[in-house]
Amino acid sequence: MRTITEINEKINCQSVVVWTVEELKARVAQVGIAQAAQEVDVITTGTFEPMESSGAIINLGHTDPPIKIRRCWLDGVPAYSGFGAVDLYLGATQAVEAVDGEETREKGGGHVISDLIAGSPIQLRALGQVTDCYPRATFETTITRDTINQFYLFNPRNLYQNFIVGVNGGDRPLYTYLGPLQPRLSNAVYSNPGALSPLFNDPNLQTIGIGTRIFLGGGIGYVAWEGTQHFPLQKRLPNDTPIGPAATLALIGDAKQMDARWVRGCYFKSYGPSLMLGVGVPIPVLNEEVVVHCAVQDNDLVAPIVDFSIPRRVRPTFGLVSYAQLKSGRIMIEGKPVRAAPLASMFLSRQIAITLKQWIEAGKFTLTEPVAPISKERSFLPQDIWGAQVALE
Template structure:
C-alpha cells in the first residue's frame, strides 16, 4: 500500500515510474495487474473536449475615479458583474451580443478566455451604478492577461464521467450541443473519449477528491468541489463504470499560467459558443484495485444512444453501445448502419495524458492528498413543478 508522500519523494528524485493510462492498459494485458501494481507509481489520464459549463473570474482593478460595474462587455460578450465593483465572471457559453446592422459573429466567452490566455488584447466596455464611493458612470479600455489582477478559470461542471450518444430519428437536421445531427439516423455523435477519460478510470472516486492537483488548460489546477449535475447514483456495470452521465467535478486554476493550445473557444452552429478544454488527472497507484480499475477497455464501457428528435427532458433511447463500437466509426441502430464521430479529440486527449506524464517524470508536478471526498450519494433533481406563462 503506497502513500502519496512516498510517491512524491520518488517524483522529487525523478525516479517515479509513470505510465499513461493507455500504456497501463497495454502493460496489464501483457504482464497482469499484480506485477504492474508493484512497478508503477502514477497513471496519467486526459481528455480534450467541449466543456461549456466553464468560465473565468476576472478582477480588472479599480479606476480613478472608481466605478461600481453593473453591466460589462468583453469584446462584445456580456460578463456578469454582480458580486463586486470590478469583479467579473465570464461564462464560456455566453454569446456576443448582436449589433444592429452587423452580421452576427460566431464568438463567445470561450473565445475571449482563449484570447486572454494567449496574451491578446480584449476590449472592455462597462456601465456603472453611481454612488458616493463609486462616482464613475462609464468606462472603456483594453486589457490583456498582464494588465488585470486575478484571472482564473472556475468551472462549475467539467469531466463528465461518461455521457450520451446523440442521434436524430426525425426528418429535419437538428443543431445541438453535440453539433449537427442529421435526420433519419444520418449520424451519431459521442463526446466522451472512453477508456482514457479521467473519471472512467476512478469510477467510485476513490482517488480523486477535493484538493486533487490536476493538469488544467496547460497549467496546474485543482478539484474544487463536486460539479453541477453530479449524479454518482447512475446505474453501473459490474466493473463499476456508469451506463450514462454520472459524476462531475468543479475545477479551478490560474488562467495566467495556461496555454491556448489547451484552452480553445469554439462555436456550435445554431447552438452557440463553448470551450474546448484539456484536463489531465493523475491517479496514484496505491494498490492492485486501482490498477484493475484503470485496466478497463473500450469494449467494457457503454453509453446510451439518445434520440434528440423528441423535445423532452427524458428522451427515448436506442439502447446501449460500447465505446469500442463507437470508435470503430460505425454502429448498428435498428438494422441501419450509422456513422459515428467523437466531439472529444482522441489524439489531443492522449497528448494531455502524455504531457502530464512528462511533468511528473521531470519532478515539476507532485500529487496532493484530497482534503475531502466527493459525495457519492447525490440524486439528480429535475424541475417538474412549473407554471406556463
C-alpha cells in the same frame, strides 16, 4: 502498497515510475494486474473536449475615479458583474450581444477566454452605478492577461464521467450541443474519449477528491467541489463504470499560467459558442484495485444512444453502445449502420496524458491528498417535480 507521500518522495528524487493510462492497459495485458501494480506509481489520464459549463473570474483593478460595474462587455460578450465593483464572471457559452438587432453567435465567452490566455488584447466597455464611493459612470479600455489582477478559470461542471451518444430519428437536421445531427439516423456524435477519460479510470472516485491537483488548460489546477449535475447514483456495470452521465467535477486554476493550445473557443452551428478544454488527472497507484479500474477497455464501457428528435428532458434511447463500437466509426441502430464521430480529440487527449507524465517524471508536478471526498450519494432532481407538487397543493 503505497501512500501519496511516498510517491511524492519518488517524484522529488525523479525516481517515480509513471505510465499513461494507455501504457498501463497495454502492460496489464502483458503481465497482469498484480505485476503491473508493483511496477507503476502513477497513471496519467487526459481528455480534450467541449466543456460548456466553464468560465473565468476576472478582477480588473480599480479605476480612478472608481467605478462600480453593473454592466460590462469584453469584445462585445456580456460578462456578469453582480458582485464586487470590478469583479467579473465570463461564461464560456455567453454569445456576443446583438448589434443592430442581429445577434452574432459565432463568437462567445470561450473565444474571449482563449484570446486572453493567448495574450491578445480585449476591448472592455463598462457601465457603472454611480454612488458616493464609486462616482464613475462609464469606462472603456483594452485589457490583456498581464494588465488585470486575477484571471482564473472556475468551471462549475467539467469531466463528465460518461455522456450520451446523440442521434436524430426525425425528418429535419437538428443543431445541438453535440453539433449537427442529421435526420433519419444519418450520423451519431459522442463526446467522451472512453478508456482515456479520467473519471472512467477511477469510477468510484477513490483517488480523486476536493483538492486533487490536475492538469487544467496547460497549467496546474485543482478539483474544487463536485460538479453541477453530479449524479454518482447512475446505474453501473459490474466493473463499476456508469451506463450514462454520472459524476462531474468543478475545477479551478490560474488562467495566467495556461496555454491557449489547451483552452480553445469553439462554435456549434445554430447552437452557440462553447469551450474546448484540456484536462489531465493523475491517478496514484495506492493499491491493486486502482490498477483493476484503470485496466478497463473501450469494450467494457457503454453509453446510451439518445434520440434528439423528441423535444423532452427524458428522450427515448436506442439502447447502449460500447466505446469500442463508437471508435470504429460505425454503430448499428435497429439493423442500420450509422456513422459515428467524437467531439473529443483522441490525439490531444493522449498528448495531455503524455504531457502530465513528463511533468511528474521531471519533478515539476507532485500529487495532493484530497482534503475531502466527492459525494457518492447525490441524486438528480428535475426542476418540474417541484412545480407539480405546488400545483397539487
